[in-house]
Amino acid sequence: MARKPLMAGNWKMNNNHLEAIALVQKLAFALKDKDYDAVDVAVLPPFTDIRSVQTLVEADRLKIAYGSQDVSAHASGAYTGEISGAMLAKLKCSYATIGHSERRQYHHETDALVNAKTKAALANGLIPIVCVGEGLDVRKAGEQVAYTLAQVDGALEGLTAEQAKGVVIAYEPVWAIGTGEVATPEDAQEVCGAIRGRLEKLYDAEVAESVRILYGGSMKSSNVAGLMAQADVDGGLIGGAALDAEEFVKICRYREISVAG
Ligand SMILES: O=C(CO)COP(=O)(O)O
Numbered sequence: 735m736a737r738k739p740l741m742a743g744n745w746k747m748n749n750n751h752l753e754a755i756a757l758v759q760k761l762a763f764a765l766k767d768k769d770y771d772a773v774d775v776a777v778l779p780p781f782t783d784i785r786s787v788q789t790l791v792e793a794d795r796l797k798i799a800y801g802s803q804d805v806s807a808h809a810s811g812a813y814t815g816e817i818s819g820a821m822l823a824k825l826k827c828s829y830a831t832i833g834h835s836e837r838r839q840y841h842h843e844t845d846a847l848v849n850a851k852t853k854a855a856l857a858n859g860l861i862p863i864v865c866v867g868e869g870l871d872v873r874k875a876g877e878q879v880a881y882t883l884a885q886v887d888g889a890l891e892g893l894t895a896e897q898a899k900g901v902v903i904a905y906e907p908v909w910a911i912g913t914g915e916v917a918t919p920e921d922a923q924e925v926c927g928a929i930r931g932r933l934e935k936l937y938d939a940e941v942a943e944s945v946r947i948l949y950g951g952s953m954k955s956s957n958v959a960g961l962m963a964q965a966d967v968d969g970g971l972i973g974g975a976a977l978d979a980e981e982f983v984k985i986c987r988y989r990e991i992s993v994a995g
Pocket residue numbers: 744834906910911912913914950951952953971972973974975
């Protein structure tokens with residue numbers, strides 16, 4: 735079965751709950767049934783906005799999915815500041831972003847923690863969006879494939895094939911995040927293709943063919959078509975451009991944009 739592309743807007747630490755409502759309303763107004771037929775659309779707001787987004791999505795029966803930017807590895811209890819998978823599931827989140835490079839870098843998240851969070855998300859029926867990707871030094875050394883595959887191995891450690899099938903992997907080269915310096919379609923395909931190959935090796939062809947692999951890092955309407963034309967790029971994890979409703983909708987409609995060059 736063909737993989738349905740996913741366009742997920744990672745809002746990062748932007749938008750209070752009122753701004754969140756306004757942005758989702760704008761997206762809902764612009765997106766049509768044919769857009770949702772072609773792609774899954776999701777927003778990943780800060781925790782404090784999720785309840786407001788849920789209320790709007792349920793009241794207007796929107797086809798926009800939503801999820802979190804993180805999830806606790808712990809189930810419940812004395813973990814001040816943490817948000818559990820069960821809490822997110824209760825708010826009808828579909829997705830939980832895990833191991834974003836900003837969390838790995840600024841909050842010292844390790845592959846082992848990413849693995850524990852991935853399991854916590856799956857245990858609560860959330861689809862983990864597991865982020866992987868190399869920094870500039872690794873890229874300059876030409877080690878991007880090996881580095882990223884090691885992160886994939888770490889994130890999926892101990893998952894069954896059935897669980898692995900339910901994971902989304904986002905390849906986000908750190909040097910392309912928020913820099914305006916997008917990876918070329920060939921750069922993205924090199925690593926995304928290698929990730930799919932690794933899934934086949936770790937599991938089987940069915941898992942490899944099922945898992946959606948997203949690209950993230952300065953994705954915009956001006957470069958999305960070329961990236962999406964790659965065999966192993968199944969969508970985008972979009973930061974800055976997802977804060978602009980018009981731009982995010984254009985990205986969701988990438989099929990209407992011709993591939994430049
Ligand atoms: O980190 C990202 C999405 O998770 C990408 O951010 P930008 O699209 O702003 O580069």
